Amino acid sequence: MLSSWSTVVLVTLSQCSLVASAQIPFLPQSHTEGYKFDALLHLPGISPYFDAIGSGLDHTAPRHCEVTAASYLIRHAAIYANDDDHERYIEPFLKKLNTTYDALSGKRRKGWKGPLSFFAKWENPINDPDNQLEQITPQGIKDSKAVGKHLLSRYPKLVPTTKKIYADKKSRTKDTAAAFVQVFPQKVVVEEILLNRSSFHAQDPHKACNAFTKEPGNEELGQFMSRYTVPIVKRLQKYSPVELEESDIMGLQQLCGYESAINGKKSKICDVFTDDEWMSYEYAWDLKYSHMVGHGNPLSPYLGFPWLNTTSQLMSKFHAPQHEGSVPEVPDDDGQRFFLAFTHREVPPFIATALGLFDSSNSYAEEFPTDRINWSRSWKMAELIPFLGHVGIEKLTCNTVSMDPEDDMEYVRVIANSSPRPIPSCADGPGASCSFDKFTEIIKKGMEIYGDFDGVCEN
Ligand SMILES: *[C@@H]1O[C@H](CO)[C@@H](O)[C@H](O)[C@H]1NC(C)=O
Ligand SMILES: *[C@@H]1O[C@H](CO)[C@@H](O)[C@H](O)[C@H]1NC(C)=O
Ligand SMILES: *[C@@H]1O[C@H](CO)[C@@H](O)[C@H](O)[C@H]1NC(C)=O
Numbered sequence: 170m171l172s173s174w175s176t177v178v179l180v181t182l183s184q185c186s187l188v189a190s191a192q193i194p195f196l197p198q199s200h201t202e203g204y205k206f207d208a209l210l211h212l213p214g215i216s217p218y219f220d221a222i223g224s225g226l227d228h229t230a231p232r233h234c235e236v237t238a239a240s241y242l243i244r245h246a247a248i249y250a251n252d253d254d255h256e257r258y259i260e261p262f263l264k265k266l267n268t269t270y271d272a273l274s275g276k277r278r279k280g281w282k283g284p285l286s287f288f289a290k291w292e293n294p295i296n297d298p299d300n301q302l303e304q305i306t307p308q309g310i311k312d313s314k315a316v317g318k319h320l321l322s323r324y325p326k327l328v329p330t331t332k333k334i335y336a337d338k339k340s341r342t343k344d345t346a347a348a349f350v351q352v353f354p355q356k357v358v359v360e361e362i363l364l365n366r367s368s369f370h371a372q373d374p375h376k377a378c379n380a381f382t383k384e385p386g387n388e389e390l391g392q393f394m395s396r397y398t399v400p401i402v403k404r405l406q407k408y409s410p411v412e413l414e415e416s417d418i419m420g421l422q423q424l425c426g427y428e429s430a431i432n433g434k435k436s437k438i439c440d441v442f443t444d445d446e447w448m449s450y451e452y453a454w455d456l457k458y459s460h461m462v463g464h465g466n467p468l469s470p471y472l473g474f475p476w477l478n479t480t481s482q483l484m485s486k487f488h489a490p491q492h493e494g495s496v497p498e499v500p501d502d503d504g505q506r507f508f509l510a511f512t513h514r515e516v517p518p519f520i521a522t523a524l525g526l527f528d529s530s531n532s533y534a535e536e537f538p539t540d541r542i543n544w545s546r547s548w549k550m551a552e553l554i555p556f557l558g559h560v561g562i563e564k565l566t567c568n569t570v571s572m573d574p575e576d577d578m579e580y581v582r583v584i585a586n587s588s589p590r591p592i593p594s595c596a597d598g599p600g601a602s603c604s605f606d607k608f609t610e611i612i613k614k615g616m617e618i619y620g621d622f623d624g625v626c627e628n
């Protein structure tokens with residue numbers, strides 16, 4: 170919980186539970202105590218960063234275990250808006266909004282009523298699209314530092330070993346990386362990773378794959394949007410001086426996320442919609458992302474495995490038992506044990522798909538009907554790709570039986586937005602981690618099936 174308003178929520182929640190536990194001692198604290206719906210937790214792709222609850226496992230290393238190396242892939246911080254969202258949904262609404270200025274004063278907008286009355290004086294946060302679109306916001310810089318600090322506090326021994334981190338050529342990944350580095354105690358080089366490097370397709374697979382497009386899922390999203398927005402238009406039309414269309418509803422809902430991420434406080438637009446209207450919005454985008462970067466796209470596992478392969482190989486280098494007193498036997502070792510690369514929203518879902526982290530089944534056609542919400546799906550992208558959303562792989566060294574390093578056992582744990590996500594096929598270690606050898610075997614087998622990157626990408 171890192172951004173300013175989430176801190177407020179946290180403080181409020183913990184006060185509630187303090188009061189409750191003072192009155193009723195010896196009861197466990199409840200997650201739902203004082204539960205209040207928060208739209209910002211249901212905006213796949215565009216919400217400010219928040220820690221995911223995930224499966225509920227503890228975020229700290231399992232008992233008798235220590236994290237001895239970690240590698241993270243992190244999405245860039247908040248941007249003003251993405252080009253597509255702006256062009257398709259947001260700008261058309263803003264244009265209509267612009268036609269409602271009072272001719273006399275030229276400052277107030279006329280005709281907005283009831284839940285929309287704040288539009289009389291609302292300031293458009295995307296007022297310079299030519300310079301703002303796809304650029305990171307000042308709040309995004311603050312949030313980057315907060316997530317950087319969080320990782321430093323989570324890995325106080327590992328983070329200081331980092332010498333180099335990676336970004337691509339986009340300013341949003343570079344700016345995020347630069348902000349992160351500022352909170353680390355040591356000097357860190359941000360290296361731009363070029364398309365001709367073999368590691369590029371681990372970090373930015375969709376940009377190295379000719380066959381990948383962002384098109385899949387648009388049709389399904391459109392179908393679902395045409396349904397869920399109908400009652401919303403009916404409900405809100407009487408408060409609006411301009412005719413509202415389905416894409417305006419989508420644009421307004423997106424502005425809740427973007428405006429909140431730009432200003433670092435919850436946008437008033439978020440309160441216009443009801444909880445179930447937000448759940449429809451969330452479902453629309455989960456549906457879209459499932460077809461674009463999830464199981465609905467046969468390319469997804471091919472695009473997720475390269476980073477897993479690289480990371481598995483990297484961790485294997487450090488796998489040698491750490492006998493006390495003996496010289497470390499890692500070839501070309503510069504001592505770095507914490508690795509970071511900055512990327513885009515597509516990549517964490519590819520990795521989640523490759524490992525099956527958000528699976529309850531693979532039959533996507535069944536899972537994502539376009540005429541109603543699938544309430545029981547586990548594919549919830551709000552939990553994976555807020556701004557600064559991330560996946561990390563931790564190597565755990567555990568010893569549950571003795572103090573003798575000879576008895577050390579090695580495991581791997583996958584982290585998504587701070588919380589552990591067990592790999593369905595391998596979760597028998599401490600804290601539902603996966604034994605190191607089984608993990609490398611899973612990745613090796615995966616590469617045998619999904620290793621033909623250039624082939625499927627038609628490169
Ligand atoms: C709204 O109007 C202002 C001032 O007339 C203009 O600068 C701005 O570009 C307009 N915005 C849109 C989205 O049309
Ligand atoms: C990649 O391209 C850059 C310049 O475009 C060049 O300096 C670099 O040597 C190239 N790297 C490889 C591995 O080919
Ligand atoms: C897996 O990663 C290693 C090390 O980065 C690399 O040498 C190997 O070619 C990769 N395997 C495949 C199938 O791409």
Ligand SMILES: *[C@@H]1O[C@H](CO)[C@@H](O)[C@H](O)[C@H]1NC(C)=O
Nearest residue numbers: 529530535536543545546547
């Ligand atoms: C909902 O999704 C789950 C998988 O997450 C699937 O098993 C189930 O069949 C889906 N239900 C409907 C109504 O599509």
